[in-house]
Amino acid sequence: MIKIENLHKSYPIGKDSLHVLKGLDLHIKEGEFVSIMGSSGSGKSTLLNIVGLLDTHDEGKYYLNGQLIKDLNEKKAAILRNKFLGFVFQSFNLISYKTALENVALPLYYKGMGRKERLKIALEYLEKVGLKDWAEHLPNELSGGQKQRVAIARALVTKPKVVLADEPTGALDSTTTDSVMDLLKEINDEGMTVFVITHEEEVAAQTKRIVRLRDGVIISDKLTQQAKAV
Amino acid sequence: MFDLDRWREIFQSINKNKLRSALSGFTVAFAILLFTLLFGIVSGLSNTFKDAFVDDAQNSMFVRVWRTTKPFKGLQKGRAIQLTNEEYNYVTDEYGKKIQFKTARIYKNFNIKYRNKANNYNVRAVHPDHQYLEKTKVYEGRYLIGRDLKEKAKVIVIGRLIKEDLFGERPALGKRLNVNGISYKIVGIYSDDGGDNEERIAYIPVTTAQMIYGNNDHISQIFLGYNPNLNLDQAVAFGNQLERDLRKKLDIHPDDQSALSVRNMAEANKNVGQFMGILYAIVILVGSGTLIAGIIGISNIMIFIIKERTKEFGIRKALGAKPSSIVAMVVQESILITTIAGYLGLSLGTYILSLIGDSLEDDYFIKDPSVSPTIVVGATIVLIIAGLIAGYLPAKKAANIKPIVALSAD
Ligand SMILES: Nc1ncnc2c1ncn2[C@@H]1O[C@H](COP(=O)(O)OP(=O)(O)OP(=O)(O)O)[C@@H](O)[C@H]1O
Ligand SMILES: [Mg+2]
Numbered sequence: 001m002i003k004i005e006n007l008h009k010s011y012p013i014g015k016d017s018l019h020v021l022k023g024l025d026l027h028i029k030e031g032e033f034v035s036i037m038g039s040s041g042s043g044k045s046t047l048l049n050i051v052g053l054l055d056t057h058d059e060g061k062y063y064l065n066g067q068l069i070k071d072l073n074e075k076k077a078a079i080l081r082n083k084f085l086g087f088v089f090q091s092f093n094l095i096s097y098k099t100a101l102e103n104v105a106l107p108l109y110y111k112g113m114g115r116k117e118r119l120k121i122a123l124e125y126l127e128k129v130g131l132k133d134w135a136e137h138l139p140n141e142l143s144g145g146q147k148q149r150v151a152i153a154r155a156l157v158t159k160p161k162v163v164l165a166d167e168p169t170g171a172l173d174s175t176t177t178d179s180v181m182d183l184l185k186e187i188n189d190e191g192m193t194v195f196v197i198t199h200e201e202e203v204a205a206q207t208k209r210i211v212r213l214r215d216g217v218i219i220s221d222k223l224t225q226q227a228k229a230v
Numbered sequence: 231m232f233d234l235d236r237w238r239e240i241f242q243s244i245n246k247n248k249l250r251s252a253l254s255g256f257t258v259a260f261a262i263l264l265f266t267l268l269f270g271i272v273s274g275l276s277n278t279f280k281d282a283f284v285d286d287a288q289n290s291m292f293v294r295v296w297r298t299t300k301p302f303k304g305l306q307k308g309r310a311i312q313l314t315n316e317e318y319n320y321v322t323d324e325y326g327k328k329i330q331f332k333t334a335r336i337y338k339n340f341n342i343k344y345r346n347k348a349n350n351y352n353v354r355a356v357h358p359d360h361q362y363l364e365k366t367k368v369y370e371g372r373y374l375i376g377r378d379l380k381e382k383a384k385v386i387v388i389g390r391l392i393k394e395d396l397f398g399e400r401p402a403l404g405k406r407l408n409v410n411g412i413s414y415k416i417v418g419i420y421s422d423d424g425g426d427n428e429e430r431i432a433y434i435p436v437t438t439a440q441m442i443y444g445n446n447d448h449i450s451q452i453f454l455g456y457n458p459n460l461n462l463d464q465a466v467a468f469g470n471q472l473e474r475d476l477r478k479k480l481d482i483h484p485d486d487q488s489a490l491s492v493r494n495m496a497e498a499n500k501n502v503g504q505f506m507g508i509l510y511a512i513v514i515l516v517g518s519g520t521l522i523a524g525i526i527g528i529s530n531i532m533i534f535i536i537k538e539r540t541k542e543f544g545i546r547k548a549l550g551a552k553p554s555s556i557v558a559m560v561v562q563e564s565i566l567i568t569t570i571a572g573y574l575g576l577s578l579g580t581y582i583l584s585l586i587g588d589s590l591e592d593d594y595f596i597k598d599p600s601v602s603p604t605i606v607v608g609a610t611i612v613l614i615i616a617g618l619i620a621g622y623l624p625a626k627k628a629a630n631i632k633p634i635v636a637l638s639a640d
Contacts, residue, residue, distance in 0.1 A: 054548060054634040074553045074630055082550020093545045093637065097246035110550035115235055154549070 008059035022216040038213035086155030088165035145176030255571035261524025266579025293452035300483035331455035333357035355439030371418035386414035389429035465496030529620035544636025553629035564621030
């Protein structure tokens with residue numbers, strides 16, 4: 001599903017440049033549940049953003065669903081994101097003036113689906129994350145955990161192949177963290193590839209594979225107990 | 231453009247962000263309002279000026295005489311100057327090509343009587359061309375014609391109000407009037423836009439008047455319409471030349487304005503034209519200034535709005551929005567706001583102008599101020615295009631920011 005070979009990324013800082021990713025190789029197959037760990041500044045978000053086509057890499061090869069990602073313009077990137085990828089951000093990134101339902105339905109709008117149909121589907125997904133009764137609420141009327149569940153529903157609504165989550169539980173307490181992780185497990189069980197960044201060992205332990213990053217290189221890549229249990 | 235869903239997105243964005251929508255709308259509405267008022271007031275001024283000259287033909291010229299104020303060629307000052315047929319014929323012979331209409335005028339005031347009703351009226355003895363110079367509209371019968379003059383006929387053309395005074399509702403055409411003891415036949419009745427006084431005048435043939443009243447060839451004034459093919463400068467020159475020639479012919483000092491002068495509409499027209507030209511230049515300057523201020527206002531607000539929405543655009547892009555759909559959304563929103571606001575400003579402006587109406591006519595010479603729809607529509611189109619550009623450029627920029635950069639904006 002995701003194949004990365006010798007990936008490099010630098011950020012220009014003034015005249016210098018900061019070499020963040022230093023030749024990563026990573027292969028994630030369809031249906032995997034992978035977590036990335038590493039200290040702050042190790043390049044986790046940078047990697048996820050490149051995988052999510054939100055940012056571009058400098059060197060190396062990246063294949064998404066078998067397609068080589070190279071010289072994408074914004075339009076093509078938008079189409080690929082809409083088709084293959086769902087995002088869950090640490091800070092939720094819901095649109096503040098849209099209701100929970102409208103937020104969830106938005107990716108379907110960009111897919112070109114009619115209003116009635118997309119609201120119906122969006123409501124199904126809100127139900128799935130246990131927020132059917134909150135459909136007409138604005139984001140600022142929801143708790144952090146509820147917002148993140150809305151964001152997950154939004155990430156899932158287009159039935160993407162890969163869900164990318166950058167510290168989805170970073171802003172949540174332990175109870176809501178569990179409910180969010182349960183959701184991610186559930187969608188992985190349904191066959192979706194899930195790729196999460198986390199700082200928390202307990203969260204990582206609930207995934208099936210942990211990739212550890214330090215200073216832009218992978219230092220370990222192991223299957224967890226979860227994977228062995230299956 | 232007619233994507234219902236996109237319009238729904240836009241209405242929601244406008245509706246949920248009332249303050250910023252109102253802000254940008256206000257700028258446009260205000261610019262259009264000022265623009266409308268400005269043009270309205272100037273058109274009011276221009277109406278006043280046009281009106282002042284509408285009564286007589288635009289190309290008219292009067293030759294007037296009075297007393298000399300300067301001695302000349304041994305003649306004392308204070309001598310009364312008298313025009314006669316000789317000068318009239320001289321002018322019409324000498325300058326035939328430069329003249330479109332020509333008439334003499336003799337001013338009289340007579341008691342006119344029909345049966346038991348009588349009144350004093352101004353009577354003018356004229357040539358047939360007088361009709362065109364005074365813009366007299368004969369609505370019953372006819373005006374004076376060449377044959378009347380040749381036959382020195384005792385015929386009279388009366389104004390609408392003389393007819394009403396003496397005849398009321400009864401027919402007057404063909405009836406005989408007693409003018410100072412002499413009987414004239416009414417051959418025509420006219421109306422005139424110049425106001426009441428202009429419709430209480432009676433016209434008789436100049437030849438008849440000369441025969442009956444004094445038996446001489448005196449005339450009071452020569453009234454001409456210069457050839458409309460002359461441009462203003464040529465017409466002014468013609469008037470000056472005429473003035474010089476006639477002074478010379480009548481032994482008047484070349485600078486004696488009082489003894490003989492030519493009042494030339496061309497000069498007045500030229501002055502009014504220059505004045506209006508300056509006025510319009512100022513208006514165009516101020517008007518475009520207003521518009522430019524409006525345009526800059528919208529642009530600034532759009533830049534601000536788009537900056538504020540950068541993160542939203544990042545989210546939308548992460549969810550699969552193409553840059554073009556973001557640009558289209560912003561531009562349509564911008565156009566919608568400018569159009570509605572422009573229309574509001576326009577309506578308010580025309581409403582205020584209609585309230586002003588003619589109330590400023592006496593003190594400020596502003597008559598019936600209004601703006602032509604073309605100008606306003608033009609201005610609105612300019613603003614819409616401005617809104618389009620103002621929205622397009624920053625939106626295009628924002629839409630092409632990498633989503634990751636846009637998402638981290640705050
Ligand atoms: N847009 C950018 N411009 C310049 N430097 C950047 C940019 N984004 C990230 N960096 C730098 O690149 C390095 C890696 O950043 P990244 O966000 O990938 O770290 P991370 O592993 O996600 O850290 P954290 O756990 O704190 O989120 C950091 O040193 C960061 O300062
Ligand atoms: Mg990070």
